[in-house]
Amino acid sequence: MAGLILLLLLGFPGTALSQGTVVVNPGMDVTALSQNAIRSIFGMRLRNWPDQQPIRVFVLPDQHPVHEEFSKQVLNIFPNQLRRAWDRLVYSGTGQAPIQVETEQEMLEKVASTPGAIGYLSGDWLADTVKPVRID
C-alpha cells in the first residue's frame, strides 16, 4: 500500500523531484500557485503579486537542462516556444523579459536576495534561503 501511495505521489504533477522546483524569495507570503498562475508568471503576462509587488522572474539559459525540464514538465511548453512568446512581448512593447542567470548558483542567490523574486531550482540546489512553492 505504501509502495502504491509512493508511486502515485511520484507520478503526481508538482512533486517536482527532478524537473525543478519553483522557489520564491523567503519574504513572500506564497506557498502554492495554480497552474494558470505559474504559466502566466513565467510567460511574463502576470506582472504583480496579489499585494501589487512586482514579480521578478529569473530563468536559466534556454539550453540549460534544468530550464528544459522545467519548461516542458512544469509549464508544459517547449523551451523554444517559450522563448518566442517572450520575444513577441518584448519586441512588440507589450511586455518585459525575464532576468536570465547563467547558473543555478546564481539563481539561488538572486531569488534569495531579490524581493518579489521567483525562479526554479533542481533538487540538488534547493536550500532554505529560498522558499519552495507547490503547484496546484
Added chain:
Amino acid sequence: MVCRLSRLLLWLILAFMPGQGAMAQNRWFDLPPSVQLHGFLSQAAIHTSDNNFFGETDDNVDFGFREIGLNGSWRILPRLQLSLQVLSREAGGGDDGDLRIDYGFADYSVIADADDLWGIRIGRVTNPLGLYNDTRDVAFTRPSILLPQSIYFDRTRNLALSADGVQLYGERRTDLGDFYLQLNLAYPRTDDPDIEVSFLGADFPGELADDPSFLGRLLYERNGGQLRLGVSGGMVNIDYQAGTADPLTSGSILFAPLIFSAQYNAEYWSLTGEWAIRRFETEDIFTRLGQRHVEVTGESWYIQGSYRFRPDLEGFVRYDVLYTDRDDRDGEEAGPGRPSYSRYAKDFTVGLRWDVTPSFMLRAEIHDVEGTAWLPFQDNPFAGATTKDWTMFMILGSYRF
C-alpha cells in the same frame, strides 16, 4: 542632417552593447529593474535574377536592406507600463533609413490576475493582424528573412505596422486554453512612399490623409502556443485629397482585410498557414476616369513548414500565393501598361536559420517566384522592365540584446 546624426547615435549605442545573451538585463548602465532596454541590428545582402528588391539587386548584390532598432520599456506603476521602439530602416527605394517611431504607448492594465489581463494602450500602437504583424520589424521574431509577402507586404510596411490611437486588449486563461483579444481604434500612418502607388496605381499630385480606422484580432492558444488559431481583420479608412491638375478627384479609400491563421508547434517542427481576403474599395477618386466606385477583392495565402535540426539550426519551406484580384487570377484584365503577371505572385521559398549565439543569428533563403504582384514600386518604376519568373537569394545577419 538630424536624421543622419540620430542614426549614427543609434549605431554607436548598439555598437557598445555587451553580447551577453539574448535576455541579459541591465548590467551595463545599472538600470532599475522596472526599466528594460533591448535592441537589434540586421543587415542583408540580396541578389535577384531579374527585377529589383530593396535596392539594385538585378544581377547584382545589394546591401541596401538594413534595420537598426532600439526599444525601451518602463513599468512605472504595477499596472502602468510605457513602451517605445525607434527604428531606422533602409530598404532600397522604399525606405530611406530615417529614424521613426515604430510604436510608443502607455499601457494600463485594468484587471490583472492569474486568469485575466484586461487593459488599454494609448499612443502609437501596433496593429494586431495575423501571426506576425506586431513584431514584423525584428528579424528574430520573423520566421524567415522576409515575411510572406502575400499578407505582410513590405512595401506598405509603416501603414501595416502601427497606427495612432487606442488599443483595448484582453487575455483570458482557461483550462481549454488562452484567449487573446485586441481591438484598435486608430489613425493609420500614411507616410509610406509606396502607399499611393499601392492603392491608386501611381503617384498622383494629391495627398492621402488618415481617417479613424478599426482593426481587431482574436487568438486562441493551447498549451502556451502548441496550437495557435486566430482571426483578424478590420477596416482601414484613408481619404484622398486631390491636388492641382490632378486626374483624380477627392474621395475615400477603404481597405478591409480578413485573415485566418493557424499554427502547430511540436518539439522539432512547426506548421503554419494563413489565408486572407483583402477587400479594397474607392469612392469618387476615379470618377473622371469613368469609375465612380471601384471594388477589388484580393486573396492571399501561404503554408510554411519548419524543422529544428538542432536547437540552433532550423530550416523552412514555404509556398506563398497572392492574387491582387481574386476574380482575375491570371491577370488578363490588368489593363493597359500593366503586364498580367503583375497581378499575382507565387513564391516558393527555402531557407535556413543558424543561431551562432543566442544573440547573433545568420539566415539564408532562396525565393523562386512567378509574378511580380508584391514587388516594391520604388525599386521597379517601370512595369515594362520587370520579368515574370525570377529568383531572389538573400543572406541576413542579425544581432539583438
